[in-house]
Amino acid sequence: MKVERAAVVGAGTMGAGIAQVLSAAGIEVLLKDVNQEFVDRGLANVKRMYDSRVKKGTLSQAEAEGLLAKVKGTTEYKEFADVDLVIEAALETIEVKKQIFSELDKICPPQAILASNTSALSISEIGACTKRPEKVLGLHFFNPAQFMKLVEVIPGVKTSKQTVDMALELCRQWQKVPVRVEECPGFLVNRLLFPYLNEAMYLLAEGQVTAEEVDRAAVEFGLPMGPFTLFDMTGIDVCAHVTEFLYKEYGPRFEPAPLLKLMIDKKFYGQKSGLGFFVHQKGAVPNKDAAKELNPELGKLLEEARKLKPNAKSIKKFDVYRLMMPMFNEAIYALQENVALAADIDVAMKFGCGLNRGLLSLAEEKGLAWCLAELESQQTSHAERFRPAWLLRKLVRAGLHDFKALTREEMALTR
Numbered sequence: 044m045k046v047e048r049a050a051v052v053g054a055g056t057m058g059a060g061i062a063q064v065l066s067a068a069g070i071e072v073l074l075k076d077v078n079q080e081f082v083d084r085g086l087a088n089v090k091r092m093y094d095s096r097v098k099k100g101t102l103s104q105a106e107a108e109g110l111l112a113k114v115k116g117t118t119e120y121k122e123f124a125d126v127d128l129v130i131e132a133a134l135e136t137i138e139v140k141k142q143i144f145s146e147l148d149k150i151c152p153p154q155a156i157l158a159s160n161t162s163a164l165s166i167s168e169i170g171a172c173t174k175r176p177e178k179v180l181g182l183h184f185f186n187p188a189q190f191m192k193l194v195e196v197i198p199g200v201k202t203s204k205q206t207v208d209m210a211l212e213l214c215r216q217w218q219k220v221p222v223r224v225e226e227c228p229g230f231l232v233n234r235l236l237f238p239y240l241n242e243a244m245y246l247l248a249e250g251q252v253t254a255e256e257v258d259r260a261a262v263e264f265g266l267p268m269g270p271f272t273l274f275d276m277t278g279i280d281v282c283a284h285v286t287e288f289l290y291k292e293y294g295p296r297f298e299p300a301p302l303l304k305l306m307i308d309k310k311f312y313g314q315k316s317g318l319g320f321f322v323h324q325k326g327a328v329p330n331k332d333a334a335k336e337l338n339p340e341l342g343k344l345l346e347e348a349r350k351l352k353p354n355a356k357s358i359k360k361f362d363v364y365r366l367m368m369p370m371f372n373e374a375i376y377a378l379q380e381n382v383a384l385a386a387d388i389d390v391a392m393k394f395g396c397g398l399n400r401g402l403l404s405l406a407e408e409k410g411l412a413w414c415l416a417e418l419e420s421q422q423t424s425h426a427e428r429f430r431p432a433w434l435l436r437k438l439v440r441a442g443l444h445d446f447k448a449l450t451r452e453e454m455a456l457t458r
């Protein structure tokens with residue numbers, strides 16, 4: 044499929060980045076928002092992205108101007124009558140998305156694909172408010188969309204295979220790395236990342252390690268930054284919202300650490316509020332390498348958190364697997380639910396989180412039996428958060444040691 048004209052609905056952080064990605068691939072883009080001020084702000088951001096490429100020397104001034112000219116702003120849907128594709132990146136509420144998709148369905152050509160960049164809402168529910176659910180899917184870009192390679196391609200219940208295949212091919216044309224993910228809460232990357240982030244808070248409250256030590260261990264393991272730096276950069280309020288949502292959907296495995304609520308009550312949101320796990324200069328550009336001075340009030344909150352979970356104490360000396368095992372275990376849960384293929388899980392964690400080694404290759408290094416024993420031993424101290432996925436038990440019982448040992452046919456059984 045060739046997309047010549049596309050539209051992006053919502054000219055905010057994600058919409059501007061997506062408009063840049065599409066225009067850089069030679070596509071004419073309409074960038075829509077609710078008023079001219081927001082459209083202009085989005086267009087200015089796209090221009091800034093091109094300017095920075097010129098500065099870096101990856102594009103000439105003339106090339107950048109030519110590509111930027113492909114992006115046109117609008118506040119109306121009437122210009123959408125000849126687009127091949129729409130990517131919606133507006134507000135994250137189901138009412139707004141449903142209203143946008145029913146409008147799009149009326150005005151866009153019948154063959155046009157309608158995609159949502161939603162982080163968590165149901166693609167099936169969005170598709171159901173159109174007369175073309177077979178052409179509706181999720182295209183989940185990561186922030187900043189102009190740099191992050193991963194796109195989760197998420198079909199809803201009614202999305203056709205043809206639409207999914209087209210979307211995978213289009214993402215490749217845009218120099219992205221697409222991974223097919225079946226619809227589930229958190230999709231793939233956030234579903235795997237949040238048990239790790241949540242565990243980091245539980246661990247910190249136990250008092251045997253500092254936030255800096257944990258961050259250092261995560262970086263040494265192969266992540267671009269530690270969990271507490273990531274919390275502060277993402278916004279602890281945003282993380283709390285996602286954690287609550289995943290807890291509601293999946294239950295005890297995702298029970299939020301008490302420290303999270305204590306931080307929210309104090310409005311310690313991270314870089315945006317000036318205080319998170321670390322002290323920040325309010326309004327400064329997020330920087331993972333900024334000097335790390337601990338929030339002086341953190342010690343008091345950790346004491347309070349300990350009182351809320353008095354029996355929570357690790358039986359082991361800290362090592363980074365305490366954090367990695369919940370992520371690994373969730374990957375096996377996702378695998379047993381056929382949410383993604385094993386190879387795609389490693390690709391997604393590499394390009395969506397920057398993990399510089401395959402998450403499932405942990406099993407190759409340590410062995411599946413070791414992973415199961417580690418989860419079981421942590422389960423004795425931390426209960427449901429470490430309950431091993433039954434697929435892991437099944438593979439261990441089958442005498443398998445790693446995922447590479449599974450044949451293509453055996454892998455197909457887990458799809």
Ligand SMILES: NC(=O)c1ccc[n+]([C@@H]2O[C@H](COP(=O)([O-])OP(=O)(O)OC[C@H]3O[C@@H](n4cnc5c(N)ncnc54)[C@H](O)[C@@H]3O)[C@@H](O)[C@H]2O)c1
Pocket residue numbers: 052053054055056057058075076077081131132133134135136139143160161162163183184185186
């Ligand atoms: N920011 C992230 O890190 C991130 C990452 C992945 C996915 N997402 C998802 O992408 C979407 C957009 O997020 P964002 O961070 O860019 O938000 P944002 O607040 O920066 O931008 C949203 C824009 O949508 C506009 N908008 C609202 N209703 C609209 C409508 N009816 N028609 C057209 N425009 C409308 C708003 O005016 C605003 O400019 C959300 O669904 C979000 O969950 C965000």
